[in-house]
Structures are given as structure tokens and as C-alpha cells.
Amino acid sequence: MISMPDTRKVETATAPTAGTANDRATAKRAAIWTISIVGIAAGAVTGILTEPPTLWGLMPMLVFLALTLLGTNILLAVVVTATATALVLMPAPAQWGDIAISAVANPVTLLGVVTLFGGAVGEVLTRTDVARVIVSQIMRLTDAARPRRSIFAIMLACSLVVASLGSFTGSLAIAAPLVIPIAASLGYTRSATAAMMFLGGGAGLALAPFAGANIAIMTSTGVGYLDYLLIGALPLVAISLVTGLVAVPRIQRKTSGGPDDYSAEDYPTAAVEPPTRRANIATIVFLALLTTAITASIVSGAGLTVPLIALPVFAVVTALVGGLSGRDTARTIARGMWRLRGMMATFLLLSLVFVLFDLLQPFQVIIDAFGPRLVQFGPFGFSISVALLGWVGIPGATAAQVLLIDQVFGSLAQTAAVTTPMWILVLLFGSKADTYGPLPNPNMMGAMGLARSSNMRSILLTGWSVLAPSTIAYFGLVFLFSL
Structure with a gap:
């Protein structure tokens, strides 16, 4: 007589795994909603209590950073950020016409x-x-x-x-x-x-x-x-x-x-x-x-x-x-x-965020307070810090990454005496390095899927094989251009 295999052990082993995955997805959704609601509410409170120029103008960007780190859809993250930024500024109704025109005409x-x-x-x-x-x-x-x-x-x-x-x-x-x-x-x-x-x-x-x-x-x-x-x-x-x-x-x-x-x-x-x-x-x-x-x-x-x-x-x-x-x-x-x-809508909302961000002038506060220290920090140290932050801290569509890095740090880079070649290297590394690691990403998955490969370890090692020498090369070039 042929005995049937006992599947109870398999079922017992796989059930917790599925439950854990569902729990993680639920926790992730809850975190996204919590950050979105808290960010918008904080924007409203901040808008009532402060006037530009204010360092609180950075708060919506921190919300955007948190949402993207959680893997939120880029369009949803930008919608929340735009809403929070508008609430922090709280422009008069008559200003919205000029703001809209500036956003549409924005590069x-x-x-x-x-x-x-x-x-x-x-x-x-x-x-x-x-x-x-x-x-x-x-x-x-x-x-x-x-x-x-x-x-x-x-x-x-x-x-x-x-x-x-x-x-x-x-x-x-x-x-x-x-x-x-x-x-x-x-x-x-x-x-x-x-x-x-x-x-x-x-x-x-x-x-x-x-x-x-x-x-x-x-x-x-x-x-x-x-x-x-x-x-x-x-x-x-x-x-x-x-x-x-x-x-x-x-x-x-x-x-x-x-x-x-x-x-x-x-x-x-x-x-x-x-x-x-x-x-x-x-x-x-x-x-x-x-x-x-x-x-x-x-x-x-x-x-x-x-x-x-x-x-x-x-x-x-x-x-x-x-x-x-x-x-x-x-x-x-x-x-x-x-x-x-969807990408066009993302760019349009990003332009609105940047117009509002300019009106809030948070970096004017930083420059006034820390400008001399940034110069002492040196163009090389500043450039490497921004490049690393862009690599590990600002995920999303690469064009949006470039615009966000330049918008947030561009004026500070000028204060720190960062040259144009250095800034090219910073923007390129900060926006493209995460394609090669350290974590799996959609580009890796896309190449694997098309090639019908399931070997994630291999594609990760391939990405790291590019990432390591690229990091050395780009940081070395930044150093040479800083001399």
C-alpha cells in the first residue's frame, strides 16, 4: 500500500510565514496612513503658529522622506507632501493664482x-x-x-x-x-x-x-x-x-x-x-x-x-x-x-511643492545660522554627505530624486563652495547608486523577471560589484574636483 505524504508539517511551517507577511503589510499600511495624517495635521498647526522664513518648512520634506522609505507610491507621497507644505505656508487665496502659474512654468x-x-x-x-x-x-x-x-x-x-x-x-x-x-x-x-x-x-x-x-x-x-x-x-x-x-x-x-x-x-x-x-x-x-x-x-x-x-x-x-x-x-x-x-502628475505636484518650499525659505534660516560652519566643513565633506543621503535616504523615481536633492541642498552647496562638476557627480551618484544596491530594487527584479531568473543573490552581487568601484571612483572624482 502506498502511503500518502504527511503535509501537516508543511502547513504548520508555512502558515506562520504567511501570517507574518500579512502582519507586516498591515503594519506598513498603518504606518503610511499614520505618517500621512500626522504630517498633514502638523502642517496645519505649524501654519497657524509660524510665519516664513521658518525652519518648519523642512517638515513636509521629512514626511516625504519617511513615506518613500516605507515604499509608498511616489504619487501618493507627493500628494501628502504638497498638502502639508501648503498648510505650513497657508497662502492667501489671492496668492494661489501666482503660485499655480509659477508651478506650471517651473522647469x-x-x-x-x-x-x-x-x-x-x-x-x-x-x-x-x-x-x-x-x-x-x-x-x-x-x-x-x-x-x-x-x-x-x-x-x-x-x-x-x-x-x-x-x-x-x-x-x-x-x-x-x-x-x-x-x-x-x-x-x-x-x-x-x-x-x-x-x-x-x-x-x-x-x-x-x-x-x-x-x-x-x-x-x-x-x-x-x-x-x-x-x-x-x-x-x-x-x-x-x-x-x-x-x-x-x-x-x-x-x-x-x-x-x-x-x-x-x-x-x-x-x-x-x-x-x-x-x-x-x-x-x-x-x-x-x-x-x-x-x-x-x-x-x-x-x-x-x-x-x-x-x-x-x-x-x-x-x-x-x-x-x-x-x-x-x-x-x-x-x-x-x-x-x-501618473508620472506627469507627480512632476506637476513636485513643482508646486518646490514653489511653496521657496516661499517658506527654510534654508535661508539654516544658511544664516550655519553658513560659516558649512564653508569650514569643506566642499568635499559636504558633497559626500549629500551623495550618501541621496543614495540611502531619498528613494523614488530618479528624476524626482535629482530635483529633490538639488532643491533641498542646492543653495547650501553654493554656500559650501561646491563646484559644478562636483554637483554633477553628487546628483548622479545620489540618484543612480541605489539601482545597484545595497537592497533589491525594481530594476533588479525587472531584469530577473525578463530573463526568467529567480537567483536574487546573483543579481545582488552583480549590483554590488558595480556599486563598490563606482563609489570609490565617484568619491575620488569629487575629491579631485575639490582641489
């Missing part, structure tokens, strides 16, 4: 518009197969006899598509149907493929000329794309790609020959069709437009003006050349922009 709002246009371009590149053409051309560089060449080609393909579209997981999702079959045919495991996609995507995100976070860095520091690239982005790009050439073979050795290998069911190669002639032509047109726009941005130093003009042109011209009708072009552009409506 932060324009960054939101750029983000919408970027979503439109990404949707067009997907619909016309341009993104797939870019990936497929790069993947021709792979060679089974030269593993590091193949690793570099896969990372480069992921990097270019992310740089073109300006997003991480969404761009990798477009590259994945081409990257994964080739990686699998070359014998790479899921963990190794996830590492290549993650590192290539991270490099592309640093390179992306019209990504919201990168434009925010250029706008905050008043530099063009070339200066941003040479001072800020290229070290991270180089470290990411070099790390891949070293780390991926090690991951491959440790994970091959087991359940981490791909099977034929994981990648239906027959479903990957070659790009059409029209898609190839549209790709050439898109790359020509992109090159022209980047050149114009470098030469003119026009900042936000170039992407505001260039991105809609990219979308319309590429769609029409790619074979979409006028109606389909409009629908595709609208669909891409609609998907980022």
Missing part, C-alpha cells in the same frame, strides 16, 4: 512634459519595430567562440535600446525577445543573462540623452549633454560594462549545468521574425534624427528646449516612415503618453 513641470514625450517615442519605436532592429543589429556581434565578445554585444544591445527609449524595464522588455534566445543558444544561464541585461540597462540609463533624470541633472547644474557625459555618466558606463566582462563568466561557471540553464520551452525562437524593410528604414531615420538632436544639444547647450522639440518630431516622423497612418500615429503617441500620466 520641473517641463521635465514631466519631456517624460510624456519620451513615453510617446518609446511606444512608436515599439510599434514600428525600430527598437527590435537596433537590438538585432547589435546581436550580430555575438560569437560562441569568443564569450567576452558575446557578453559585450548583449550588454551593448540592452544599453542602446535603454538609451534610445529612456526607461529601464520597459526597454529591456523590448530587447528580451531577441536577447534571450541568442543568450540561451550560446549556453548562458538565466542568472548570467539577467546580469548582462541588468548591467547593460544600467549603462544605457546613464547614457540616455533625453531620460528625465539625466535632463534633471543637466538642468539643475546648467550644463549640456557633453559635460554631463564626460564628467558624470561615462565612469558609471565604463564600470558597468567592465564589471560585466568579469562578473558574467563567474556567474556562468557557478550556475551552468543545472536548473538555471534555459530549456527549449523558454525561448520560442521560431516566433522571432526578421525585421521588415520598412522597419529598417525607420530605424535609419530615427538614428539620424537622434544624432542630429544630440549634436544640437551639445552645440547649443539649450537644455530642455531640445528634447521638448526633438521628441515629438522623433515620434511623428518615425511613426510615419515606419508605416503607421496618421490616425495610428496619433493613437500610438497618445497611448505612450497616457501610460505615463
Whole structure:
């Protein structure tokens, strides 16, 4: 007689785990609601008892920090922060018209518009197969006899598509149907493929000329794309790609020959069709437009003006050349922009917060009291402190991180004699370092999910392999620029 397995022990073991997870989720929701309510109430009380300039203007920013540390949705956190900031200031009804106009005209709002246009371009590149053409051309560089060449080609393909579209997981999702079959045919495991996609995507995100976070860095520091690239982005790009050439073979050795290998069911190669002639032509047109726009941005130093003009042109011209009708072009552009409506609302509310924050003038109080001490603290020490705080203490959308760091610490940085190159490095490190660790994050999970990997330890170690040398390199550059 065949005896049935005893499942009571399993049930007993898993029940507390599920209960603990539910308890944690409940406690987290309670903490979010408590902080939100207390923050708004404190804003109302503070608004009654104080007048600007006041140090209490920092209170809403502390509420924002607490909410984001708890993993609150970025839009909800900004709504609570905007409400608390408005209550602290308590402007007269007649002032709200000027405040609203200032918020709409704020560069932060324009960054939101750029983000919408970027979503439109990404949707067009997907619909016309341009993104797939870019990936497929790069993947021709792979060679089974030269593993590091193949690793570099896969990372480069992921990097270019992310740089073109300006997003991480969404761009990798477009590259994945081409990257994964080739990686699998070359014998790479899921963990190794996830590492290549993650590192290539991270490099592309640093390179992306019209990504919201990168434009925010250029706008905050008043530099063009070339200066941003040479001072800020290229070290991270180089470290990411070099790390891949070293780390991926090690991951491959440790994970091959087991359940981490791909099977034929994981990648239906027959479903990957070659790009059409029209898609190839549209790709050439898109790359020509992109090159022209980047050149114009470098030469003119026009900042936000170039992407505001260039991105809609990219979308319309590429769609029409790619074979979409006028109606389909409009629908595709609208669909891409609609998907980022929440991000646009976040930027608009952030601009409102910053306008109100300027009226509260909390940092004027700090500068008046501690300005001389900040100068004595030195530009290097101040820069490192802000960079570390941005890395571990201000999570969220990277563009919002850049704007928040610059808004909160920008005027203090001037007092501490921080130079423009140093501030570029601070903003880039403070906003992008958390992509690589120390904790798991959505970008890591996105690369793992697309590669069908469940090896969190491997992707974490990969991120740390970039984070450690990047920290040394960026802090070293900050020190050199402080001399």
C-alpha cells in the first residue's frame, strides 16, 4: 500500500510565514496612513503658529522622506507632501493664482512634459519595430567562440535600446525577445543573462540623452549633454560594462549545468521574425534624427528646449516612415503618453511643492545660522554627505530624486563652495547608486523577471560589484574636483 505524504508539517511551517507577511503589510499600511495624517495635521498647526522664513518648512520634506522609505507610491507621497507644505505656508487665496502659474512654468513641470514625450517615442519605436532592429543589429556581434565578445554585444544591445527609449524595464522588455534566445543558444544561464541585461540597462540609463533624470541633472547644474557625459555618466558606463566582462563568466561557471540553464520551452525562437524593410528604414531615420538632436544639444547647450522639440518630431516622423497612418500615429503617441500620466502628475505636484518650499525659505534660516560652519566643513565633506543621503535616504523615481536633492541642498552647496562638476557627480551618484544596491530594487527584479531568473543573490552581487568601484571612483572624482 502506498502511503500518502504527511503535509501537516508543511502547513504548520508555512502558515506562520504567511501570517507574518500579512502582519507586516498591515503594519506598513498603518504606518503610511499614520505618517500621512500626522504630517498633514502638523502642517496645519505649524501654519497657524509660524510665519516664513521658518525652519518648519523642512517638515513636509521629512514626511516625504519617511513615506518613500516605507515604499509608498511616489504619487501618493507627493500628494501628502504638497498638502502639508501648503498648510505650513497657508497662502492667501489671492496668492494661489501666482503660485499655480509659477508651478506650471517651473522647469520641473517641463521635465514631466519631456517624460510624456519620451513615453510617446518609446511606444512608436515599439510599434514600428525600430527598437527590435537596433537590438538585432547589435546581436550580430555575438560569437560562441569568443564569450567576452558575446557578453559585450548583449550588454551593448540592452544599453542602446535603454538609451534610445529612456526607461529601464520597459526597454529591456523590448530587447528580451531577441536577447534571450541568442543568450540561451550560446549556453548562458538565466542568472548570467539577467546580469548582462541588468548591467547593460544600467549603462544605457546613464547614457540616455533625453531620460528625465539625466535632463534633471543637466538642468539643475546648467550644463549640456557633453559635460554631463564626460564628467558624470561615462565612469558609471565604463564600470558597468567592465564589471560585466568579469562578473558574467563567474556567474556562468557557478550556475551552468543545472536548473538555471534555459530549456527549449523558454525561448520560442521560431516566433522571432526578421525585421521588415520598412522597419529598417525607420530605424535609419530615427538614428539620424537622434544624432542630429544630440549634436544640437551639445552645440547649443539649450537644455530642455531640445528634447521638448526633438521628441515629438522623433515620434511623428518615425511613426510615419515606419508605416503607421496618421490616425495610428496619433493613437500610438497618445497611448505612450497616457501610460505615463501618473508620472506627469507627480512632476506637476513636485513643482508646486518646490514653489511653496521657496516661499517658506527654510534654508535661508539654516544658511544664516550655519553658513560659516558649512564653508569650514569643506566642499568635499559636504558633497559626500549629500551623495550618501541621496543614495540611502531619498528613494523614488530618479528624476524626482535629482530635483529633490538639488532643491533641498542646492543653495547650501553654493554656500559650501561646491563646484559644478562636483554637483554633477553628487546628483548622479545620489540618484543612480541605489539601482545597484545595497537592497533589491525594481530594476533588479525587472531584469530577473525578463530573463526568467529567480537567483536574487546573483543579481545582488552583480549590483554590488558595480556599486563598490563606482563609489570609490565617484568619491575620488569629487575629491579631485575639490582641489
